[in-house]
Amino acid sequence: MCFRHGLLRREKDCGRCGQPARLDLKKKRFRYDKAVAVRRQKRQRCDWSASMFVGSFFVQSRLDVETLLIFVIFFVRERFTFRLMRHELGLSAATFTDWSSFCREVMVHWALDRQGMIGGQGKIVEIDESKFGRRKYNVGRVIDGQWVFGGICRETRDLFLVPVEDRTSDTLLAVIKERIAPGSIIISDCWKAYNCLSDEGFEHLTVNHSYHFVDPDTQAHTNTIERQWREAKRKVPLCGRRKKHFAGYLARCMFLMHYQDLNVRLHHFLCAAASLYPPA
Numbered sequence: 591m592c593f594r595h596g597l598l599r600r601e602k603d604c605g606r607c608g609q610p611a612r613l614d615l616k617k618k619r620f621r622y623d624k625a626v627a628v629r630r631q632k633r634q635r636c637d638w639s640a641s642m643f644v645g646s647f648f649v650q651s652r653l654d655v656e657t658l659l660i661f662v663i664f665f666v667r668e669r670f671t672f673r674l675m676r677h678e679l680g681l682s683a684a685t686f687t688d689w690s691s692f693c694r695e696v697m698v699h700w701a702l703d704r705q706g707m708i709g710g711q712g713k714i715v716e717i718d719e720s721k722f723g724r725r726k727y728n729v730g731r732v733i734d735g736q737w738v739f740g741g742i743c744r745e746t747r748d749l750f751l752v753p754v755e756d757r758t759s760d761t762l763l764a765v766i767k768e769r770i771a772p773g774s775i776i777i778s779d780c781w782k783a784y785n786c787l788s789d790e791g792f793e794h795l796t797v798n799h800s801y802h803f804v805d806p807d808t809q810a811h812t813n814t815i816e817r818q819w820r821e822a823k824r825k826v827p828l829c830g831r832r833k834k835h836f837a838g839y840l841a842r843c844m845f846l847m848h849y850q851d852l853n854v855r856l857h858h859f860l861c862a863a864a865s866l867y868p869p870a
Contacts, residue, residue: 592655595857596634596864597647606638618642645870647696647863658689665693668825668846693859694838700862701841708741708748709774716777716815717766717784719757722826722836736789736836738822739765742815743774749847750819751840754864759783763790821847 592598604611604622604672611622621639643649648658657679664670664678673682681689696814709715715853739762740751750769762783770776772791778784780798785793795810804811822843831839847857 591659591860595860597867597869598642599869600638602642603685604636604638607636609636611638611640612756613642626693643685643869647692647867653685653689661689662693663852663856665690666859667848667852691835691838694835694842696859696863697845698838698843699866700858701844703862703865705750705769707769707771708743708750710771711773711777712775713746713771713778714744714775715741715770716744716812717770718779718812718815719754719762719781720819720823722823736833738836738840740815740818740822741766741770742818744814748829749844751818751822751844753836753840757781757783759786763787766790766792777812779812797833802840818847 600613601611602611602620603609607622609622610744611620613619614621614749619639619641622636641649648655651658653661654783660679661681664675672683672686675686687700717740719737719739721735721737737754737757738751739754740749742749744778751764752769754765759782763786766776766787767790770792773793774785775793775795776784777795777797780785780796784794784796795805795808797810797812803813822840825843825846826839845859848856849858
């Protein structure tokens with residue numbers, strides 16, 4: 591699996607003489623120990639070796655490859671817990687945290703690699719903002735958490751989720767110009783920050799959620815993006831999350847929502863890991 595997806599290499603040249611080295615799978619090292627010519631027609635043994643993990647996703651790991659692959663299989667599932675990992679793999683809290691961060695880093699790389707404009711001339715893009723968090727002490731309506739701005743194209747199902755500091759017009763418009771192609775038909779609620787969209791090269795339709803879920807005149811609605819919020823909030827951890835890691839949480843959400851089949855997820859995760867950590 592690792593060789594097939596490019597996580598590890600079967601072939602490598604000697605770092606000294608440049609000749610093809612042999613792979614010792616038992617010791618997990620590349621070796622070249624044949625005699626080579628040196629000055630004055632003398633020959634001496636090269637005796638070069640290097641770990642097969644240099645530069646790869648597994649470099650400097652104290653866990654074996656099989657354990658890490660099982661960890662990845664759990665990580666790309668909908669839900670996984672530290673208790674389950676500790677029971678199945680015997681991982682410490684520090685190891686679990688570190689490898690969760692490494693896996694999220696791979697998914698951020700996947701999201702950035704796919705990043706581009708969605709929508710286009712005549713295509714419909716629904717946009718909305720939502721706050722990820724919980725009520726303090728489960729009392730009142732004020733939610734402590736992170737604002738996230740998102741959009742989805744109805745025709746292609748392309749989705750973006752971006753953490754933002756606030757919901758001001760300047761903040762949201764900057765993301766819209768970066769992620770939504772000019773000429774798109776944008777549907778939103780009546781939040782005042784969107785009032786300028788008609789002047790920015792977009793056709794803008796609104797729905798007033800205080801009265802309707804679907805506008806009776808234009809049939810505009812944001813049900814598609816609202817459904818994505820429910821899916822995303824199920825996949826973001828409720829406890830122990832950090833604001834600085836929110837881009838990683840959202841990248842994992844988009845990765846899991848883009849690939850529904852577990853085997854397909856695993857394949858694309860390993861390809862993304864090989865792209866981010868190409869073996870030297």
